[in-house]
Amino acid sequence: MKVPLLTWLAAAALLLLAASPCSGQSVRVSGPVSPEGAPEVDRLRRWIAEDLIGAGVPVRDGAPEEIAGIGRIEGHKIVVEIERRGAGSVGAVATFSRYVRPAPEEILDLFSRLRFELANGRRELLAARSELPEQAKPLLHASTRADPAWAWPWLRLAELQRRQGDLGSALEAARRAVELDPSLGAARNELGVIHLLAGRSDEAAAAFDAGIAADPGFPENYHNLSVVLREKIETERALELARKAVEIRPDYHQAWHSIGSCLYVDGKLAESLEPFRKAVELEPDFHAARVMLGTALFDLARYGESERVFRELLARRENDFAGHYYLGRILARSEEKERLEEGLAHFERFLADGGDDERVKGWIEETRKKLGR
Structure with missing residues (x-):
């Protein structure tokens, strides 16, 4: 086999x-x-x-x-x-x-x-x-028929339907899972995620809150509620929830990123660095955390460190908007011709790939002037 x-x-x-x-x-x-x-x-x-x-x-x-x-x-x-x-x-x-x-x-x-x-x-x-494969759907449907009172197949069916964009069917399956096992934190989390994708942030927050009450040891509900509240700039509770998530699961890289994001939104840039670094350490391919780490370093005028972060990012994703944008800005500060040339190339690549920031066009002109063009 x-x-x-x-x-x-x-x-x-x-x-x-x-x-x-x-x-x-x-x-x-x-x-x-x-x-x-x-x-x-x-x-x-x-x-x-x-x-x-x-x-x-x-x-x-x-x-x-x-x-x-x-x-x-x-x-x-x-x-x-x-x-x-x-x-x-x-x-x-x-x-x-x-x-x-x-x-x-x-x-x-x-x-x-x-x-x-x-x-x-x-x-x-x-x-x-x-990811759940397409061939899982018949198996999950068969499982719900074989044991209609078992919540787990309904939960996994909801996950699969959500990934396929069928939010209506996913919502129905998630609700069924919650009905069958009200204490299943994963089911309430899935219900919240579906509401969130459908643009119903209040319903999503209520589902995550209910998930915390039903299963205090399931970290996803803390983290996802933190994300909803951060979007509403309710950063104090959002930070508390994200920290609770990593207390339950120390290797929860998305929650470490959320901690850093809350601190960043509150203007605590230096404090945000360690959570962002932790998220990248736990998941090196976690793009959002790497971008935010480089951005926070840039905002702190720690340009050398920021440059290293964005170079690593571009080594992983050569067409990344943030990488070209910030490397262009960092290198354009230089007086060295080679660095200015490279910075100009990053700005031009940013626009060529569909980047939309009118300021970049101005920075291109300024960089060309510094190069005597």
């Missing part, structure tokens, strides 16, 4: 655990698997056990339990059974196989994108960062 078992077996087991009423302190994964998948079994067992134990999965009803995830392959299906063991009883409480009708290759991207919040929710397990 071309696809490693780790991603989708772990996804299956954890998804059921998050959706089922049982919980426990340890996990075992066993059972027959195909020869191609055998090398992944031990990794899978350790991965699930370490993450669940590390997240402090609670013991419910005062009775210690063991959750056993039994994973095996049956043709083009994966079967993961979750057993509840406690108080002298053993019984299978959930089987995943009904959600895995397509060949595993067809659902890999779907499961790699799923986010799993444990019962106490304070840790997110994200197997990968791929």
Whole structure:
């Protein structure tokens, strides 16, 4: 099999655990698997056990339990059974196989994108960062029919429909997910995102607020509400919310960017630098944070540092408007011919790529005069 078992077996087991009423302190994964998948079994067992134990999965009803995830392959299906063991009883409480009708290759991207919040929710397990594929839609529809009371397929269907631009259907699916599981912070977050994309910022803010109340450990609601409030120049609470998001998830690079943006909007340029740097450190391809870091440095007249940031940005995206704009401004300050020539080239590239700033035309003329043209 071309696809490693780790991603989708772990996804299956954890998804059921998050959706089922049982919980426990340890996990075992066993059972027959195909020869191609055998090398992944031990990794899978350790991965699930370490993450669940590390997240402090609670013991419910005062009775210690063991959750056993039994994973095996049956043709083009994966079967993961979750057993509840406690108080002298053993019984299978959930089987995943009904959600895995397509060949595993067809659902890999779907499961790699799923986010799993444990019962106490304070840790997110994200197997990968791929987008939900188009072929996920039939699977999700089948899942909603197979188990209409399970919120997660409705949530993922809403995500997929939103990415495809079908905001009406996405809104309906997100509302259904919230109805089925009012405590699911991810569903309320998705509802807010859909409202925001539709231009309904007040409804979006209400959904994010409700998500915080329903699941205080889900960081996206704090961050997205912060974004809405920052756009309304309510920066004090926006900053507080963004900081709460990184308190919950220290590697949340978008939230670090939001902290920097709030400080920048408030005129605290020097204070904004560290959050922007942190965002870039966590996600080097995070374009917005790199632009804001370079912009803040420029506004602080730290031109050398700003130049380095924008050169790095253009090395990643050679047609970036901000990179050409700010490098043009920095280099045009020089008296050296080579730097002036380069600055002029950046200004001209900015306009050629569709940049719209009348001041740039004036700066081009000034730079040409300095060059004696």
